[in-house]
Amino acid sequence: MSSILKVRIPHVDFIILVYEIERNNFEEYHLNFIRMLKSRKAKLAIDKFPGEIIIVDFESGSYYSLRGSACIIWEQCESGIEKDDVIASFDNISGEQRNQITIFLNDLVKENLLEQVEHHSVKPTEKHNYEDILFEKYNDMEELIMLDPIHEVDERGWPHKKD
């Protein structure tokens, strides 16, 4: 049996790299149709670089890095897609990789970057080769943006936090 590895390093909330997967833990992930959260589009900025997508959430101060197949999956989700169609869009995908996709989608929902809706989408026609998903959340600016400008700052004021 195996498990998804989520590691914590300073200012990076989590990195998902699939090394091992415990199948029993996947019962909670019941995602159907998903798409980028339209209500929050104004608060998000998305920039696509070669091999990486960066998403900045202006409201929370968090920013995210998506690499590997996470980039393709995000682009599919921008217009809306069934979870099973995401999985079906990759060639020769293993059970472990299916679970990695499920966890990644679930984390995008938890982070309020995707939402689940009822209706269906056009099915993707293109097939992709799967690359391990790397999904990082940076929270160093979150602290700065959420800092109470009166009570949580030192005498210099925002953005200088009290010791």
Next chain:
Amino acid sequence: MGRDFFNLLNIGDQPLTVIEELQTHYYTIGKEVLAINYNENLEEILGKSLRHVEIPPQPVTDFRIDCLVINPDFGFPFQKEDYGAQGLLDRYNDEYHFSTFHHGVNSYSFYNRKSKHGYYLVRNSADIPVWEASSPFRNIFHWWSGDTEYQLIHGAYLSIYGIGIILSGKGGSGKSSTTIGGILNGHKTLGEDYLLINPYLNEVYSLYCTAKLDHNAINRFPELEVFIDARNTNEEKTLLYIEEIRKGAIKIFGKVNFHLLPQVNNGTHTSINTTSSSNSFRSLSPSTIFQLPRLEELSFKKCSKFCRTIPAYEISLGTDPEEINNVLDEFIKNQLQAQ
């Protein structure tokens, strides 16, 4: 005094200042002309960091700021509870008006993008801390830049043998000490903390002729100890005026050829390696966007444009300033040879 400000705050005809006499100074900010009207001794305190971009009086200005010590009896129509994240006052922010209260300085910044008129108001000039004097009006400059091609960024600049380098990174990354080391080594700078860039033309303009160094960094440059301001010794960082460090070290305009991402490596040797445009973006954009309130999406796009255009390198910094300078010099010489 512009009525737009009074109308927005609905404060009637209260006298805003005790001393009405104003001194007007003119500056080039990017390629635009700024007029600042100061009262009392505010030019001496806040204008000093802009003196290298000061120009003679101009008949036409592109934007202006009233920088005023206000009447102590003047009452702002908001309370501490009204300040949101970053000191934003929601009630006094809309499509055309930008407004923040800086609790630490007791200063109010306002900008009307239609009239291109800003206010920087303080209750008492003696309350202005040294670190505020190092980069005054930055929110107003940020809001003004929203209607231009410019972007205020959190970064430093060095010109080495005519090649322009922007250094960006969080506090403690070694950006300031690398810049100061470069200045002491004979190179020029456009600034150490905030710069104005035009990402469409790869141009950089100086805003402030100041540098802030923490005490550990000062210890590495013993020649700087003579410049430490006595007012400043209890502060976390020391404010230095670049022209005092080395005459002729500050310039006001430069092109940018490379983006360097410094990182202190705690003792090993200094080295420079290529890195991706996405790393460049992550180094520059969040600390720029989240330190400057509002216009986030526009700033994001301008930073993105810059990072996609300029080649980026990571510089892993050792502790020896001489070695850092040698590695930087070698890097630039190699780039020049390759051209």
